[in-house]
Amino acid sequence: MKTSNTDNGFQVTVVGYNHKLRVLLETVVGKIANFEVKLGRFSVIKEMVTKDYQNFKFQQPYQQAMYYYSLILHDQALPWTEQLEVLPHLQVDNLLKFYLQMLSRTFLECYIARNIEPKEPESIIQHIEDVFYKGLQPLSLALFASQHLSTRVVKLVRGLNYSYNAEGLNPSDENSALLHYIQVHVLKALGNSNEYHNAL
Template structure:
């Protein structure tokens, strides 16, 4: 069953493949599913029986409780688990050594460079191609977060209108924020049967150039309207316990531990000036900005394989880097520091 699930990954939609490659390029602790698939046929029952005690020989517990439970009850539950794991007469495991604690590290793209990664689609019968055009912006920071969120809010509808409705590049056309373990950015995701990823990438750049003038021409009233709309979105309560738990668990898993994020970002929004948003755009988003960092992941469907060959053979433009080997690229790049462990242990 597990083998079949891995084999079915090649039938993912092209935009899902592009997002997968983007994560593989950026996340230091990530492994390709094809390597895992290659290992599966060699696993035996005795391998798993030997692995279980090894896995539990040393452990680190990170716990979160939610719902109709008092604080002292939650603490007692966790204390009992810790006693069974670590303090029993015959403890299941020992604590991790400090050097064994996992971290979430993300590739730090170099300012002023455009990175490209191209790959043929895994499903030869799928004609669609896909592009993920990712702009890496900053490490988690309340003031920068709200500027990025506001840009995404303002540009989301114009992106869909221009690239989907007017140019009809593809049925799937999305502009959304991206958060990799606290490293923030924005990404254009487009899947198309009519144009290859190289052409779509050029249209994304053309859209940003066109949008630049509209962004500058935005009136103060329009600016405040968007700010207030974002504040209203942040003031909405979690719809259910699962949604609330997902928020807190994300803060814990990323290591950011900013449980007052909503209140702090609302405060930053209320102090935000329109010129600060324009300066943010000019520094991080504007085409040709000296500090801008982009990564374009292109997946070529069967209809655009000739484009794949020609795009790969094109002369690399100045300030552009063609990535051919994901893991060689990752090994050669600096990494952002992990938020894991920065604040020490926190009790809720």
């Protein structure tokens, strides 16, 4: 199991043999529904995250360039420097309050692949929805229609060129990097297919 943050939420990836996936997933959903913070573990993770942010300046220049590129293309992204500034003030009660606020309204999007019976994904999704949305006191409510993402594509204005220069964060590293990003038009439908593809 792997949990990662995305720009608009968090992603849980469960990987394993098909006969174990249901058990793993039910364990994960159960832990989300009965979330608790262990003080010792919280302190360890907080220290690890702080060190990761502090070590960001020692990453390779191309990694830093990719990071700045992601900041440019996403609205309301919190830079690592601001996250590092907030971390010392983060306490267990802040996490618990945020957890309840984060799950107050949710949108679930699931992708299930590989060796699995056709009806099994529907059963899995139904179980997840039951945990989140059913019961006398549901863990969460569905998002309002206005809260759904209107688009997942960043469209640059035609002919707009922009250069973002940033000085390397590690003065002892003489290397530099250039990341060139080009957004092009939507390709026409392929053959008899009605699918359209974005080309980047």
